[in-house]
Amino acid sequence: MSQQINLFNPIFRKQKKYFSSVTMLQALSIIWLACVAFSIESLIRTRTLQAQLAATDAQLAAKQQKLADYRVQFAPRQKSATLPVEIAEAQRELTMLTTAAATIGRGGFGDTNGFSGYFRAFGKQRLEGLWLTDVSIAGGGANIGLRGKTLEAELVPRYIAGLGAEPVLQGKAFSSLEIERPGAALIAVGGAAVTAGPSYLIFSLQSAGAAPKIVVGAK
Numbered sequence: 001m002s003q004q005i006n007l008f009n010p011i012f013r014k015q016k017k018y019f020s021s022v023t024m025l026q027a028l029s030i031i032w033l034a035c036v037a038f039s040i041e042s043l044i045r046t047r048t049l050q051a052q053l054a055a056t057d058a059q060l061a062a063k064q065q066k067l068a069d070y071r072v073q074f075a076p077r078q079k080s081a082t083l084p085v086e087i088a089e090a091q092r093e094l095t096m097l098t099t100a101a102a103t104i105g106r107g108g109f110g111d112t113n114g115f116s117g118y119f120r121a122f123g124k125q126r127l128e129g130l131w132l133t134d135v136s137i138a139g140g141g142a143n144i145g146l147r148g149k150t151l152e153a154e155l156v157p158r159y160i161a162g163l164g165a166e167p168v169l170q171g172k173a174f175s176s177l178e179i180e181r182p183g184a185a186l187i188a189v190g191g192a193a194v195t196a197g198p199s200y201l202i203f204s205l206q207s208a209g210a211a212p213k214i215v216v217g218a219k
Contacts, residue, residue, distance in 0.1 A: 082151075082199060089131045089149065118144070121166035130155040144172065146205040153179050156203050178204040 115137055122135060134147035150156055156179060163169050181201050 086129075086131075089133075092133070093131050115141070117168040121163065121168050122146075125159060125162040125166065127155050127159055127162070130159055141168075141172075142207070144174075144205075144207045146174075147203070149200045149202055150179075151200055153201055153203075156205075160205070172207060174205045174207050176204075176206045 118137055118141060119135070122132060129151040130148060131150075132146060132148040134145070136145035137143070150159075156177070160174065160177075179201055180203075
């Protein structure tokens with residue numbers, strides 16, 4: 001009868017070597033440091049991008065403000081309500097002076113010596129907001145009458161001073177000056193009657209002497 005004897009002892013088996021706790025701690029430290037470095041780099045990159053974005057937003061806001069300023073500065077001007085009236089009056093004045101010059105040139109008034117110089121002076125001395133509607137000359141220029149319209153009463157003395165600077169009118173003076181506002185009219189606004197008057201004044205200048213004998217223009 002045979003018997004088997006097991007002489008193998010597990011303690012004599014070759015043991016596997018595992019990482020020690022020190023090695024594991026070192027590995028974990030390296031991984032943690034890598035994560036910290038990556039986080040710091042990401043934070044720096046994020047802050048850099050945020051700074052660039054803020055600078056871009058500031059530039060965009062500055063350009064938008066500049067565009068808004070340009071729109072205000074170069075905004076289309078509102079059409080003046082009185083401009084068509086002023087243009088029509090200026091055209092009437094030009095037509096009046098042109099007709100008067102042509103009539104004088106044809107000798108329609110008989111003795112017209114020196115009259116053209118007066119009309120040139122009246123046409124030269126022009127002020128924005130003031131225009132003539134009637135011009136009368138008599139007595140070889142001794143008696144002069146002017147009638148017109150103005151948006152401001154202060155323009156009339158300036159116009160008289162300008163006429164005094166003209167050589168043909170030096171030494172001549174106006175003895176009377178009248179300024180009046182045309183009568184107001186009733187207009188319907190929203191079912192109610194409102195008093196509205198013209199925005200201009202009527203002025204009249206007359207030198208001393210007889211009544212005018214040459215009248216150009218219309219009242």
